[in-house]
Amino acid sequence: MLGGIAKAIFGSSNDRYVKSLRAVVAKINAFEPTIAALDDAGLQAQTVKFRAALAEGASLDDLLPEAFATVREAAKRVLGQRHYDVQMIGGIVLHRGEIAEMRTGEGKTLVATLATYLNALPGAGVHVVTVNDYLARRDAEWMGQVYRFLGLTTGVIVPNISDPERRAAYHADITYGTNNEFGFDYLRDNMKYERTAMVQRPFNFAIVDEVDSILIDEARTPLIISGPTDDKSELYISVDAVVKQLAATDYEHDEKQRSVILTEEGTEKAEQLLHAAGLLEGDNLYDFENTQVVHHLNQALKANVGFKRDIDYIVKDNKVVIIDEFTGRMMDGRRWSDGLHQAVEAKEGVKIEPENQTLASITFQNYFRMYPKLGGMTGTAATEAAEFFDIYKMNVVTIPTNVAIRRIDEDDQFFKNITDKFGAIAKAIREKQETGRQPVLVGTVSIEKSELLSEFLKKEGVRHNVLNARYHEQEAHIVAQAGRLGAVTIATNMAGRGTDIQLGGNLEFRMIDEYPDLVEGTPDYEARAALIREEIKAEKEAVLNAGGLFVLGTERHESRRIDNQLRGRSGRQGDPGLSRFYLSLDDDLLRIFGPQTLFARMMQKNLEDGEAIVSPWITKAIETAQRKVEARNYDIRKQVVEYDDVMNDQRKIIYEQRADIMDSATVDDVTDEMRGETVSALVGDACPIGSYPEQWDGETLQARVLDVFGLELPVVAWIGEEGIEPEILAERIKAEADAQIAARVEEAGVDTWHGVEKSVLLQTLDEHWKDHLSRLDALRQVIHLRAYAQKTPINEYKQEAFAMFERMLDAIREDVTRTLANVRFQMPPPLPELPDFLTSHLDPLTAQDDTRDIDAASLGLVTTRIAPMQTPQPAMPEELGDDPALWAGVVSRNAPCPCGSGKKYKHCHGAL
Structure with missing residues (x-):
C-alpha cells in the first residue's frame, strides 16, 4: 500500500x-x-x-x-x-x-x-x-x-x-x-x-x-551446425507403421510437456509388433541392443501423437515444412533434430532426408x-x-509515447465452446462492416483456427484476407493494407511482421500492386502516386471516424507479450482503436494450463449456448494462467543456459586454442610440450608412483611406445638396469622421440614441417571436439535420471563434462604426437572452402527447430582433411594503427608482432 x-x-x-x-x-x-x-x-x-x-x-x-x-x-x-x-x-x-x-x-x-x-x-x-x-x-x-x-x-x-x-x-x-x-x-x-x-x-x-x-x-x-549421417529411411518407415497400429489407450499424452509415453500394456503391444516386424533383438524392448529402436519408437510416437499437421507443420511440395509457433510463418528448409523431422516425414509419407551429426553449437x-x-x-x-x-x-x-494512446482495450468475452465463440466473432465483424466499415485485424494462434474462422466469415458473407503460412509470399502486401476501410484480415500470430498497418492504406504497396510497371521517380509514377496519396488521406479520415483499427483476438497466447503485440497494431501514434479477445473453454491455454475442473464445470452449467460472459475476474484468471506458462518457459530457457554454460567454458578454451594456433608462425613449442606430456603419461601408467621396478609393466610400455611413436626401444631391458628411475625412462624415450622428429624436419624442410604441425593440430582438435559434442549431447539426454539417486542433475553434468573434457585433451595430445611421429611425407591437396554445413536451431527439450537449414540430401558426407599449410602474415601497422597501445586485445599473443621485428607479439610489444 x-x-x-x-x-x-x-x-x-x-x-x-x-x-x-x-x-x-x-x-x-x-x-x-x-x-x-x-x-x-x-x-x-x-x-x-x-x-x-x-x-x-x-x-x-x-x-x-x-x-x-x-x-x-x-x-x-x-x-x-x-x-x-x-x-x-x-x-x-x-x-x-x-x-x-x-x-x-x-x-x-x-x-x-x-x-x-x-x-x-x-x-x-x-x-x-x-x-x-x-x-x-x-x-x-x-x-x-x-x-x-x-x-x-x-x-x-x-x-x-x-x-x-x-x-x-x-x-x-x-x-x-x-x-x-x-x-x-x-x-x-x-x-x-x-x-x-x-x-x-x-x-x-x-x-x-x-x-x-x-x-x-x-x-x-x-x-547447431551439423553434417549428414547414414540413411535410415527404412527403419523410420517400419517404426512408423508399428506406431500407427497402437491405440490411444497404449500411451499417455502430456500436452503441457509435449511428451508421449507408452503405458505398460502399450510397451508389451509395441514389443510384439516390433518383433513381428523383425526390428527387435530378443523379446525385451529395453535391452541394450534395442537402444536405437527405442529412440526411433519414441520419436515416431511424438510425431504421430504430439505434432499436428497444419498447426506444427504443413506438407508443401512433398516436404514437411515447420510452422513457427510464434509468428505462424513457414520455416522453409528448417528441420527438427534428433530424428524427429524424419519421423514426421515417415508419418506423412514424404521423402525422408538423412539425420545430422552436430559439428558446432551455441545458444543465443x-x-x-x-x-x-x-x-x-x-x-x-x-x-x-x-x-x-x-x-x-x-x-x-x-519509453513514453509521442502522443497519448487513445485505443480502448475491452475485457475478454468468454464462451462455452469454440463454435459459439467463432459464431460471435463472425457476427461482430459483420456488424462492424455494416456500421462504418471499421477495418478489423483478427489474430489466431494456428493455421487450422484461421481457416475455421474463414469458413464462419464466408457463411456471414464477410469478405476477408487470410494471412498465414500458406500465403507467406503475400504477407507484407496483406498486412500493409489491413488498415483500409472495410478490410478484414485474419493473421496467424502478428509477432514480428515488420510492416506497419497504416490507416487508409500504404502508398508504396498500392503502387506495387496497382502499377507494377511504373518506375519510381518517373513523371508517370509521381502523377499516379499523387492521386493515390489523396485517396489514402480521404480514406484515413473515414477510418478514423469509424473508430480506427479493431483488433480482435480469437484466443489468448501462452505469452502475454504476443497478445500485447497483437493489441499494439491498433492505436499507433495517437490514432483511435479498439481491442477485444474472445475466449472459450476449448482454447488450448485454458484446456492445458487454465483454471481447473471446478471452473470448467461452473462455466458449462451457467452458460447458455451462444451466451457470453464479460468479467475482469476472468481476464485476471487468464493472465494468471499465462504467468504460469511464462514462468515454466523461463525455467526451460534457464536450464538450457545452465547446461550450455558448461559447454561454453569448454568452447571458449577450444576456440582460443584454435585462434592461437592459426595466429602462430610456428607451433613446435606446443607439439614439443605435447610430446613430453605424452611420454610422461605413458611412463606414469606403466610405472606407478611408489612402486618398485620389478612391479613395472615394461612390456605394455614398450608396446605403447611402438604404437604411439613407431619406435622399437628396449624398454624392458632398460627397466632391468640397476638404479633405474621413471624419470630416466621418460628422458630416454623423449630423447629418441625428439631425434625422430628432428629427422622428419630435415626430410620435409623446416617451413613445410611447421605447416604440417599446424594442420595436424587443427585437424585433431576439430575431430575430437566434434566427438566431444556428441558425447555431451548424449550425456545431457540421460543426466536427469541421476535425480532418482537424490543427486542434482546439473551438478552431475558439470562433473561428468569436466572429466570428459580432460580425457579429450589427453586424447588430443596423444593423437597429435602419434600422427606427427608416424607421418609419411606426401603433400596433401589444398583444402577447399568449408562446405555449406547444415544449420539448425534446435530445442533440446522439445526438438523444436527454428532456423534456416539446407537439404541434408544436397550434401555429401562432411569429411575432415588436413588444412593447407600457410603461415599467417603479420598484421600490417596501417591496418591496426601505428600506436602499439591500440594493438592490445586485437593482435593474438602468439601472432608475429605488427612492428615487423620477427618476434612473437607476446615477446615484443605485447610483453606483460
Whole structure:
C-alpha cells in the first residue's frame, strides 16, 4: 500500500529514470539550431570532427548530444523524418546497453540510427540484428541512406552470399543481419583453418530489434551446425507403421510437456509388433541392443501423437515444412533434430532426408553475451524484465509515447465452446462492416483456427484476407493494407511482421500492386502516386471516424507479450482503436494450463449456448494462467543456459586454442610440450608412483611406445638396469622421440614441417571436439535420471563434462604426437572452402527447430582433411594503427608482432 502511495506521488522508478534522461535531450535540442545552420558538406564533416575528438581522448558520452543532433538533422534532410524527443530518449537507452520498450508505430527503426551512428564512430563495427532477412535488407537500405550521407559504410548479411562478401559486410562501420546469420558465421569462423578465411571482427556493440523475440522466444533453441549421417529411411518407415497400429489407450499424452509415453500394456503391444516386424533383438524392448529402436519408437510416437499437421507443420511440395509457433510463418528448409523431422516425414509419407551429426553449437544467450555492449528494442519487454536482467544484465526502460494512446482495450468475452465463440466473432465483424466499415485485424494462434474462422466469415458473407503460412509470399502486401476501410484480415500470430498497418492504406504497396510497371521517380509514377496519396488521406479520415483499427483476438497466447503485440497494431501514434479477445473453454491455454475442473464445470452449467460472459475476474484468471506458462518457459530457457554454460567454458578454451594456433608462425613449442606430456603419461601408467621396478609393466610400455611413436626401444631391458628411475625412462624415450622428429624436419624442410604441425593440430582438435559434442549431447539426454539417486542433475553434468573434457585433451595430445611421429611425407591437396554445413536451431527439450537449414540430401558426407599449410602474415601497422597501445586485445599473443621485428607479439610489444 505504501509503495502504491509513493508511486502515485513520486512516479515509478522507470518514470524517474526517463525524467532524468530529459536533461540529456535538452542538451541535444540546444545543438539543433547550430547543426541545422550547417550546409550538407558541413554536416558531413561532423563525422571527421567526432573521430578526431575520440582520438584525442573524448568519450562517446561526451559526444552524444552533438552526435544525436547531427543524426536528427541528417534524417530530416535524407528521409524527411525528424526524431521526436521520446525517440531521443530511446536512443540514449540503446547507447547505454539497455532495452527500449516502445509501442508499435513509435519509430524504433529510426531510433536505432542514433545509437548506431554514435557507436560506429570508433570504427570497431556495430551489428544491428533483425528477425528476418527482409527487415535486414530493408533497414540496411532505408537507414543506410542516413549513414552514407554522414560518411559511414553499411553492410548486410543475408543467406547465400560468399565469404568475401560477408567479410566486406562485417568490416563496414554498420552491419545489418539476422540473429541466425550472425550466430552461424561465428560458428563457421571457428571451424576454419586460417585467420584470413574468417569473416567476423572482434565483437563491439549490437542493437537487437524485436529483442524479446530473439533473446527470449528463440533463446530456448541453440544454433547447431551439423553434417549428414547414414540413411535410415527404412527403419523410420517400419517404426512408423508399428506406431500407427497402437491405440490411444497404449500411451499417455502430456500436452503441457509435449511428451508421449507408452503405458505398460502399450510397451508389451509395441514389443510384439516390433518383433513381428523383425526390428527387435530378443523379446525385451529395453535391452541394450534395442537402444536405437527405442529412440526411433519414441520419436515416431511424438510425431504421430504430439505434432499436428497444419498447426506444427504443413506438407508443401512433398516436404514437411515447420510452422513457427510464434509468428505462424513457414520455416522453409528448417528441420527438427534428433530424428524427429524424419519421423514426421515417415508419418506423412514424404521423402525422408538423412539425420545430422552436430559439428558446432551455441545458444543465443552465450552468443549475445560475448558483445561488450548490447542494446535492444521492442514493443513488449516489460513482462520479461526479470529474465532480461538475470540472463543478459539488461534493464528494460519503458519509453513514453509521442502522443497519448487513445485505443480502448475491452475485457475478454468468454464462451462455452469454440463454435459459439467463432459464431460471435463472425457476427461482430459483420456488424462492424455494416456500421462504418471499421477495418478489423483478427489474430489466431494456428493455421487450422484461421481457416475455421474463414469458413464462419464466408457463411456471414464477410469478405476477408487470410494471412498465414500458406500465403507467406503475400504477407507484407496483406498486412500493409489491413488498415483500409472495410478490410478484414485474419493473421496467424502478428509477432514480428515488420510492416506497419497504416490507416487508409500504404502508398508504396498500392503502387506495387496497382502499377507494377511504373518506375519510381518517373513523371508517370509521381502523377499516379499523387492521386493515390489523396485517396489514402480521404480514406484515413473515414477510418478514423469509424473508430480506427479493431483488433480482435480469437484466443489468448501462452505469452502475454504476443497478445500485447497483437493489441499494439491498433492505436499507433495517437490514432483511435479498439481491442477485444474472445475466449472459450476449448482454447488450448485454458484446456492445458487454465483454471481447473471446478471452473470448467461452473462455466458449462451457467452458460447458455451462444451466451457470453464479460468479467475482469476472468481476464485476471487468464493472465494468471499465462504467468504460469511464462514462468515454466523461463525455467526451460534457464536450464538450457545452465547446461550450455558448461559447454561454453569448454568452447571458449577450444576456440582460443584454435585462434592461437592459426595466429602462430610456428607451433613446435606446443607439439614439443605435447610430446613430453605424452611420454610422461605413458611412463606414469606403466610405472606407478611408489612402486618398485620389478612391479613395472615394461612390456605394455614398450608396446605403447611402438604404437604411439613407431619406435622399437628396449624398454624392458632398460627397466632391468640397476638404479633405474621413471624419470630416466621418460628422458630416454623423449630423447629418441625428439631425434625422430628432428629427422622428419630435415626430410620435409623446416617451413613445410611447421605447416604440417599446424594442420595436424587443427585437424585433431576439430575431430575430437566434434566427438566431444556428441558425447555431451548424449550425456545431457540421460543426466536427469541421476535425480532418482537424490543427486542434482546439473551438478552431475558439470562433473561428468569436466572429466570428459580432460580425457579429450589427453586424447588430443596423444593423437597429435602419434600422427606427427608416424607421418609419411606426401603433400596433401589444398583444402577447399568449408562446405555449406547444415544449420539448425534446435530445442533440446522439445526438438523444436527454428532456423534456416539446407537439404541434408544436397550434401555429401562432411569429411575432415588436413588444412593447407600457410603461415599467417603479420598484421600490417596501417591496418591496426601505428600506436602499439591500440594493438592490445586485437593482435593474438602468439601472432608475429605488427612492428615487423620477427618476434612473437607476446615477446615484443605485447610483453606483460
